[in-house]
Amino acid sequence: MQNSRVLITGGAGFIGSELVRQLVAKGIKQVIVVDNLVNGRRENLQDLPVDQVKLVVADIRDVEQMTNLMLDVDIVFHLACLGVRHSIHSPHENHEVNATATLNLLSAAKATGVNRFVYVSSSEVYGTAKWVPMKEEHPTFPMTVYGASKLAGECYTRAFYETYGYPTVVVRPFNSYGPRCHHEGDSGEVIPKFLLRCMAGKPMIIFGDGTQTRDFTYVSDTARAIMMAGFADSAVGQTINLGSGFEIAINDLAQEIASIVGQADVEIIHEAPRPGDVLRLYAETTKARQLLGFKPEITLREGLMKLKDWYLTSEEYPETLLKHEIVRNWDLSEIKL
Numbered sequence: 001m002q003n004s005r006v007l008i009t010g011g012a013g014f015i016g017s018e019l020v021r022q023l024v025a026k027g028i029k030q031v032i033v034v035d036n037l038v039n040g041r042r043e044n045l046q047d048l049p050v051d052q053v054k055l056v057v058a059d060i061r062d063v064e065q066m067t068n069l070m071l072d073v074d075i076v077f078h079l080a081c082l083g084v085r086h087s088i089h090s091p092h093e094n095h096e097v098n099a100t101a102t103l104n105l106l107s108a109a110k111a112t113g114v115n116r117f118v119y120v121s122s123s124e125v126y127g128t129a130k131w132v133p134m135k136e137e138h139p140t141f142p143m144t145v146y147g148a149s150k151l152a153g154e155c156y157t158r159a160f161y162e163t164y165g166y167p168t169v170v171v172r173p174f175n176s177y178g179p180r181c182h183h184e185g186d187s188g189e190v191i192p193k194f195l196l197r198c199m200a201g202k203p204m205i206i207f208g209d210g211t212q213t214r215d216f217t218y219v220s221d222t223a224r225a226i227m228m229a230g231f232a233d234s235a236v237g238q239t240i241n242l243g244s245g246f247e248i249a250i251n252d253l254a255q256e257i258a259s260i261v262g263q264a265d266v267e268i269i270h271e272a273p274r275p276g277d278v279l280r281l282y283a284e285t286t287k288a289r290q291l292l293g294f295k296p297e298i299t300l301r302e303g304l305m306k307l308k309d310w311y312l313t314s315e316e317y318p319e320t321l322l323k324h325e326i327v328r329n330w331d332l333s334e335i336k337l
């Protein structure tokens with residue numbers, strides 16, 4: 001690892017910046033981060049050594065620039081994407097970034113002689129679980145354009161391995177949370193939104209009846225598993241779930257957060273379901289353990305407490321951070337077709 005040069009797309013984002021941090025801690029020679037900062041932040045990388053980490057503000061859709069950046073790179077970790085709520089109002093742009101750009105990046109990586117391409121997909125490719133826990137062979141039935149475009153990206157990635165023998169890996173993280181996660185705008189996710197609202201004494205808002213479930217992984221675990229996928233030879237050509245193997249309903253998550261924040265009587269409001277919401281996700285994690293030697297280290301309760309502490313050390317109060325929250329962070333009134 002000490003001699004490797006890696007390129008991370010989306011490396012200024014939530015999971016990407018944690019991956020950069022972990023690679024630096026392992027003594028990686030150089031990390032090139034490519035991010036257009038549409039949802040990522042320069043500040044996410046600000047404490048990292050400039051001789052090891054170089055941020056290039058660029059769009060992954062720029063084929064020429066991406067090809068030039070890949071010269072002399074050993075591994076590409078491809079994380080840049082536009083999210084699930086974005087896909088509801090802007091399906092075409094979501095597809096361009098998540099699917100088309102992935103195909104172009106694969107071509108560029110192969111042409112420039114990059115040794116390995118790790119595609120960070122998503123559990124959203126499965127849609128609602130038909131049975132649990134969900135093995136990698138579980139049918140894929142995405143319910144949003146985000147899930148569909150992530151699935152297209154992973155199919156292109158797998159096809160490069162099957163057709164050209166190009167060494168690729170597909171990992172499918174289930175929901176991740178932790179420092180630098182998004183509470184704001186259309187990237188806002190359930191755990192940071194619930195936690196900040198609870199800390200600010202505001203009601204937690206659940207879309208749907210709250211019986212929908214997720215499998216949450218703390219970000220240091222998610223990023224460590226992605227890093228392992230870049231270096232374990234047994235991962236090449238494989239598709240691997242990255243989850244905790246622990247399922248929780250959103251109603252129970254709200255109660256857990258209320259107990260951690262010490263706001264047992266906080267109000268919980270149920271509103272109409274989000275369009276395309278997946279109702280059940282619960283990972284089977286054996287393959288990650290066998291191929292990567294990966295086992296999550298942080299339980300949900302520990303992770304929620306860590307995130308709460310991280311917010312407490314933040315320079316901004318929960319009330320201030322929540323000014324950037326969009327409660328219903330999708331928009332069906334202005335679909336860009």
Ligand SMILES: NC(=O)c1ccc[n+]([C@@H]2O[C@H](COP(=O)([O-])OP(=O)(O)OC[C@H]3O[C@@H](n4cnc5c(N)ncnc54)[C@H](O)[C@@H]3O)[C@@H](O)[C@H]2O)c1
Nearest residue numbers: 010013014015036038039040059060079080081122175176
């Ligand atoms: N967060 C989760 O719970 C979760 C779960 C499953 C899978 N994933 C996957 O993990 C990866 C990272 O997700 P995240 O949660 O860190 O999201 P994020 O939005 O924080 O990171 C994505 C980054 O990509 C950048 N980006 C978007 N469009 C770009 C473009 N055209 N050119 C260059 N950069 C661009 C954004 O600025 C952002 O920094 C994604 O591929 C996502 O599908 C995330």
